[in-house]
Amino acid sequence: MSTTADAIRSADAHSAHTYHPLPVVVASAEGAWMTDVEGRRYLDMLAGYSALNFGHGNRRLIDAARAQLERVTLTSRAFHHDRFADFCTELADLCGKEMVLPMNTGAEAVETAVKTARKWGYEVKGVPDGHAKIVVAADNFHGRTTTVVSFSTDHDARDHFGPYTPGFEIVPYGDLTALSHAVTENTVAVLLEPIQGEAGVLVPPAGYLSGVRELTRQRNVLFMADEIQSGLGRTGKTFACEHEGVVPDVYILGKALGGGVVPVSAVVADRDVLGVFRPGQHGSTFGGNPLACAVALEVVAMLRSGEYQQRATELGDHLHHELGLLVGAGAVTAVRGRGLWAGVDIAPGHGTGREVSERLMDRRVLVKDTHGSTIRLAPPLVISKEDLDWGLDQLRAVLAS
Numbered sequence: 001m002s003t004t005a006d007a008i009r010s011a012d013a014h015s016a017h018t019y020h021p022l023p024v025v026v027a028s029a030e031g032a033w034m035t036d037v038e039g040r041r042y043l044d045m046l047a048g049y050s051a052l053n054f055g056h057g058n059r060r061l062i063d064a065a066r067a068q069l070e071r072v073t074l075t076s077r078a079f080h081h082d083r084f085a086d087f088c089t090e091l092a093d094l095c096g097k098e099m100v101l102p103m104n105t106g107a108e109a110v111e112t113a114v115k116t117a118r119k120w121g122y123e124v125k126g127v128p129d130g131h132a133k134i135v136v137a138a139d140n141f142h143g144r145t146t147t148v149v150s151f152s153t154d155h156d157a158r159d160h161f162g163p164y165t166p167g168f169e170i171v172p173y174g175d176l177t178a179l180s181h182a183v184t185e186n187t188v189a190v191l192l193e194p195i196q197g198e199a200g201v202l203v204p205p206a207g208y209l210s211g212v213r214e215l216t217r218q219r220n221v222l223f224m225a226d227e228i229q230s231g232l233g234r235t236g237k238t239f240a241c242e243h244e245g246v247v248p249d250v251y252i253l254g255k256a257l258g259g260g261v262v263p264v265s266a267v268v269a270d271r272d273v274l275g276v277f278r279p280g281q282h283g284s285t286f287g288g289n290p291l292a293c294a295v296a297l298e299v300v301a302m303l304r305s306g307e308y309q310q311r312a313t314e315l316g317d318h319l320h321h322e323l324g325l326l327v328g329a330g331a332v333t334a335v336r337g338r339g340l341w342a343g344v345d346i347a348p349g350h351g352t353g354r355e356v357s358e359r360l361m362d363r364r365v366l367v368k369d370t371h372g373s374t375i376r377l378a379p380p381l382v383i384s385k386e387d388l389d390w391g392l393d394q395l396r397a398v399l400a401s
């Protein structure tokens with residue numbers, strides 16, 4: 001029996017079946033490539049859902065982590081540590097905001113944003129206590145906690161996890177009129193992904209994000225952008241909101257912020273918003289720990305150069321040009337996305353998203369399917385053009401067979 005089959009059987013026996021991974025067992029990785037336990041190399045075209053924007057084992061990030069590992073890794077927030085102020089200052093500056101509230105995972109950052117909006121609603125806007133509403137979009141993905149799945153429209157994510165947290169209003173994504181009708185005097189925030197990743201890399205209609213910005217400003221409602229997957233270079237800009245010249249009130253960040261090394265997330269906003277918190281009202285033992293801050297500081301420094309955004313733009317133009325040709329050839333019904341990020345709908349007769357992912361795996365390319373007939377492409381931003389072209393060759397071969 002192969003090492004791969006053994007490892008998968010063991011995992012199936014002893015881990016809860018919350019995922020349906022492709023049958024590959026990774027042992028090491030570098031840049032855009034992963035190597036499995038049997039020495040086979042695979043091109044990573046998923047990049048940990050954008051957590052690995054800077055690639056596997058990125059030298060700068062590993063060096064930053066290693067240096068910090070030797071000094072101090074955890075203090076808890078009971079004490080200050082010497083990487084905390086720099087991290088908050090630099091990240092706030094990258095976002096053009098004043099304050100940072102660090103957490104660990106994306107879902108925690110979303111929870112933090114929900115608490116921020118409610119508290120702001122009661123203490124600043126003057127909403128009667130207990131009546132705050134947050135408007136969200138259908139087909140959203142904001143994480144897996146009980147409150148977050150309370151406003152999911154995905155049955156797998158939501159069913160049998162109730163009773164659900166109240167206070168959320170769901171409107172169709174991309175529909176400004178519906179959003180406008182859903183906003184009342186008790187609405188404290190609109191929470192949206194500027195591009196819906198899990199839904200299949202859905203880009204909203206032009207003018208939507210700027211319309212949301214305009215509406216929320218007029219109605220005294222916070223615009224909270226979940227840029228956990230879309231942010232930090234993926235779309236060719238530091239934030240996907242920038243494509244419409246939009247600055248939200250609240251950025252929710254995660255995934256790539258931890259450089260693929262440690263979980264780091266954050267809520268970033270101005271003082272009139274994040275200033276609502278007092279000691280004891282929110283927190284996390286690991287949030288803002290020295291190791292997390294050291295890695296995230298390096299991530300911010302890397303994003304400052306603009307190099308990764310530039311790569312995402314150039315390689316992304318190439319990716320979308322090539323995928324567009326597949327639409328023309330009939331193997332693919334639609335391609336969506338921005339920068340180095342694409343949702344590809346496989347034409348009927350060419351296999352399900354899962355089947356295409358498995359056939360790509362056989363050709364040593366790793367992607368993830370979503371919603372039956374879609375595959376998602378989001379290679380690390382450090383991928384070379386040659387490797388990207390090789391990956392696209394494999395996709396063409398799979399769709400031709």
Ligand SMILES: *Cc1c(COP(=O)(O)O)cnc(C)c1O
Nearest residue numbers: 105106107141142143226228229
């Ligand atoms: C991944 C993701 C989350 C949740 O992040 P976790 O770290 O998995 O908790 C939330 N929002 C978006 C848009 C995401 O892509």
